[in-house]
Amino acid sequence: MDSPPTAPGLQDPFTPLDMRFPLWEHGNLRIVTGKRIWEFIERERLSAETMWHWVDAVESANWRNPGDLKAMFASESCVGDLTVFNVGGNKYRIGAFVHYRKQILHIKRIGAHEEYGKWDL
Numbered sequence: 001m002d003s004p005p006t007a008p009g010l011q012d013p014f015t016p017l018d019m020r021f022p023l024w025e026h027g028n029l030r031i032v033t034g035k036r037i038w039e040f041i042e043r044e045r046l047s048a049e050t051m052w053h054w055v056d057a058v059e060s061a062n063w064r065n066p067g068d069l070k071a072m073f074a075s076e077s078c079v080g081d082l083t084v085f086n087v088g089g090n091k092y093r094i095g096a097f098v099h100y101r102k103q104i105l106h107i108k109r110i111g112a113h114e115e116y117g118k119w120d121l
Contacts, residue, residue, distance in 0.1 A: 028061065028062055028103070029059060029103050029105055030104050031058060031059060031105050032105070032106050033106050034055075036109075037107065047088065050091070051087065051092070054087045057072070062103065063103075064100055065100055066098075066100075069098065073085055082108060083097070084096075092110065092112055092113065093110070093113060093116045094110050095110075095119065096108060
């Protein structure tokens with residue numbers, strides 16, 4: 001019996017759909033607005049170690065959905081499309097957009113806990 005015809009570039013028409021059209025890029029998360037971290041550390045020098053620890057944790061992550069993120073950072077919260085991270089024992093807050101499919105994190109705001117109430121999210 002002949003196998004059914006395949007579309008150009010596809011070897012097997014019976015390959016699962018997600019193998020032909022992967023939903024997730026493989027690899028670790030990238031922070032695309034790292035400059036904001038540097039600027040915050042310049043302003044709050046005591047935050048450096050804490051911020052770099054957070055960066056290391058985030059860049060080693062491979063979150064596919066908000067549940068994966070919540071499993072790693074239980075104290076994070078969502079405000080609209082923004083994810084707010086409590087960093088350094090709640091001393092600092094990072095407001096960021098997480099694009100799960102592209103595996104990128106875009107930092108919108110970073111500030112001390114006291115500044116968070118003034119943010120326009």
